[in-house]
Amino acid sequence: MTTTTFGVDGMTCAHCVQHVTTELQAIPGVSDVAVDLVVGGSSQVTVTSEAPLPDEAVAAAVDEAGYALTPRRSLL
Template sequence: MSQTTTFRVDGMTCGHCVHAVTSELTALPGVTDVQVELVAGGSSPVTVTSDAPLDTATVSAAVEEAGYAVTPTRSLL
């Protein structure tokens, strides 16, 4: 069963930022989809669909690798 988790990512301003975050997150094991709703210069919702629950620290590290900061907001089954 897939799991969807939404995080807030701060500091993205353009499509290049979205691509950088999406690339880092899709490289994580089990991630099947990443959707970003860009809020330029604000806190953008990023929805990650995965085969199993994701470790928040792993997601945070991937987003930080792209140069941004993440704050988890909610999880949905």
């Protein structure tokens, strides 16, 4: 199992969390998604998967939900 944490910008409520969670769980191999919601900042999204996930797949799923990944070297 692999656990990776990503920052996601723009989430403001539980409904936002549900959209992102649903899209990430649709990626093959994902077994769990946990979100630490930070309103007005970068929420931490932890994804557990069978193998490391391509950043492009995660970015596409988050984009499909209507949000954006925080750049990895961001100061947010």
